[in-house]
Amino acid sequence: MKNYTWLVAVMCAPVLFACSEQTSEINAESSAVQIDATNTEVTDASSRIASGVDYHSFSNPSDIKVTHLSLNLSADFDSKQLKGDVTLDFTRSKPTNNTLVLDTRGLDIASVSVDGANVPFRLGERDIDLGTPLHITLPEAANQVTVAYSTSPEASGVQWLTPAQTAGKQHPFLFTQAQAVHARSFIPLQDSPQVRVTYDATIKTPPSLLAVMSASNDPNTPRDGEYSFTMPQPIPSYLIALAIGDLQFKAMGARTGVYAEPALLESAAKEFEDTEAMLEVTEKTYGPYQWDRYDLLILPPSFPFGGMENPRLSFITPTVIAGDKSLVSLIAHELAHSWSGNTVTNATWRDLWLNEGFTTYLTYRIMEMVYGNDRFKKEAVLGYQDLQNDVAALEDNDEILAIDLRGRNPDDVFSNIPYEKGALFLRELEHRIGRDNFDAFLMQYFKDFAFKSITTDTFIAYLDKTLLAQYPNKLDRMRIQAWIFQSGIPKDAPVPESNAFDIIDNTRAAWLRGDVMAKDIDTQAWTVHEWLYFLNNLPVALSDVQLAALDNAFALTASKNNEIAHSWLMIAVQNEYKPAYERLYSYLVSIGRNKLVKPLYRELSKTKEGKAFAKKAFDEAKPSYHPLTVRANEGFVN
């Protein structure tokens, strides 16, 4: 094993936000390739962005780097606060560096101490998106500091739910969601994905509840209101996660299981029973799973995402428990992050596509290995259509994989680009060099950069040394630059084969021409994928008669599949199809997953009447919505 350090060129040029790094040292260990320090001149369409600089953290890891956290928190459900302290271990790049800067957001800092003695600290100016830097003056030779604090009841990364907002209605619930920049709202820390820490934690809860974390969870731990955790692998802060509730555990396989409220436990374990098989095929193709167990946690419906890849314990929306495993690609996705994201991590939010694009590519491959080529082809077409829709709708700059996020809140820039465009880029590489060769490349990539945080430029330099050198006649550097630094989809990019849906296209066309009545269409064999493809490709304008014919034949308004319901409700709003509005209302007030509700709010907000309807639903739902969902949608109703 060879050890080397790659110095990324950094200037803290006129930046809009913070600039966390003076020089960013991205350490890579590799057996296969060597990257030398002269190879840092990776050009970039917008050369003023300093590669490796985290514009979304105030912290200064190049001066002092935190390496371990020891958390000690109690959850107070009455005041909606986490209270306690965190002890941070750190190393200094120079012994004279004595100011540690941490990120905070809405935290009440009670004291900062070293070995029990208070040390000076000061909170800097608050930034609306990034929070408030905490400057700590350290005594000489100290390598540990303790911050006593409590969180705000409005912490952006914590949602406190009342019993009424849970499935069981008896007990309260709490969950955190740290990605991208919300860990700082519940722990003062260096909230940058290029800082990796190990952690341990003691969490106190009301005795009837169970706490789980993105760490070692013991399914047999006594339920006594005090729980201990360790995370021995170094992880970035956005993967620190906690949930507390009336949770029970059910094993699904040797290394996999599910935590859920009792009412959902059986259905979740059944729905996701293939998780162990997913884990096995992924290991076989991309190398060993590095995180010991892989469990799922089913959250209440207000969880703002589909899933979140918290290590060892992915957090999952209950909206994918469809009864027929039709939406389990989400599990494959969160599992895949154990390789792309949790093992090899994006160094800054600009590099998010390294997490999400690789993960989306892996997801398709896992789905193909577990469920076959037919399912893969259908999901690839649907994903490609999502990408095309975004490319049509987004501004040019937002279609770039290595996106410029300076001055922007990463929460506001969520799209299919890092996901589907990133995956398509990797699929092109696969097609050009062959599947086996590309699999071998990825396996080596996960090994070479294991437990490292890397930039887009590091990845390009790695491609230079590996695939571009090995396959000079098949790959082309300019083409790779175009994928990463230009808008849109490059000409001649791979297009998923769509013959899987030819029958659906023909059926839809026949129905639109009036050649066949809705009730005579044979949909027996249609899965969710056929339905989504059928609905998503209808013309925007449809008559009430047409919509009623579809609804009467297929009970779409009553669909229990949340994705089908979403597509149908979008059509209903676009055409003001009123028979679906009662369902629309209950959908909006019972689901907080932003991807499902935001397009509906956006569409409703286009008419005066629609906006009034949206406002009514939003106002009712708001107490149950997560802060992220509130923020993403309040603009549509006000």
Ligand code: BES
């Ligand atoms: N890590 C993401 C969620 C995320 C991304 C949170 C960026 C904050 C900032 C997670 O893995 C994800 O991609 N979830 C998707 C799943 C889908 C693509 C299968 C979601 O929630 O919709």
Ligand code: ZN
């Ligand atoms: Zn993801």
